[in-house]
Amino acid sequence: MGNKKEEILPDREFALDLLRSLKIQHSVRRHSEKVADKALDIAKKITKVKVDLNLIEIGALLHDIGRTKTHGFKHALIGSKILRERGFSDKLSKICERHILGGLDKIDAKRFGLPEKDYLPITLEEKIICLADKHMAGTREVTIHERFNRWFQKYGRSKILLKSKRRIEEIQKEIERLM
Ligand SMILES: [Fe+2]
Incomplete structure (x- = not known):
């Protein structure tokens, strides 16, 4: 164990350096730091199961690393590829x-x-980061309701957004049950 690929997790400084070296936008880095804070806040309230706080912090810091290449939905896939290619834990690329x-x-x-x-987020760590990300509009904390209302205004109440809102509310409930 220990050195196996699936275990490799950079520390906070390494993660921030990696973002800098890929020339991440300042706003995306600030957003990612806020998502990390929020995700840790949520995770620390969980009492009924064990949560990997280290994975949550680093995963949140790197969740938008793909935005160094594109801001479209593909940034999730690209980010995952960047992390995989660097040999980091598969848990990070899945986040x-x-x-x-x-x-x-x-x-x-x-x-x-x-x-x-x-x-779809499957592990608790993936769910916590996905939820924390929805709570951070840039660097401003918002409720899930506010977040989706802004998207509804911008893109209309599309099926996909409505489905997505239900999904994140389910995730929120599931996490609250573990507190
Ligand atoms: Fe993102």
Whole structure:
């Protein structure tokens, strides 16, 4: 164990240096730091099961690393690839891949032109980061309701957004039950 690929997790400084070396936008870095703070806040309230705080912190810091290449939904896939290629834990690349909206299923993925498969947060750490990300509009903390209302105003109450809101509310409830 210890040195196996699935175990490799950079520390905070390494993660921030990596973002800098890929020339991440200042606003994206600030957002990622806020998502990390929020995700840790949520995680520390969980009492009923064990949560990997280290993975949450680093995963949140790197969840938008793909935005160094594109701001479209593909940033999740690209971010996942960047982390995989650098030999980091598969847990980190999955966090990246599964943080869009409340997760995307195969049908959503197809509609957005992504390779057809599910991108749904499965592990608790993935769910916590996905939820924390929805709570941070840039660096401003918002409720899930506010977050989705802004998207509804911008894109309309599309099926995909409504489905996504239900998904993230489910995730929120599941996490609250563990507190
Ligand atoms: Fe993102």
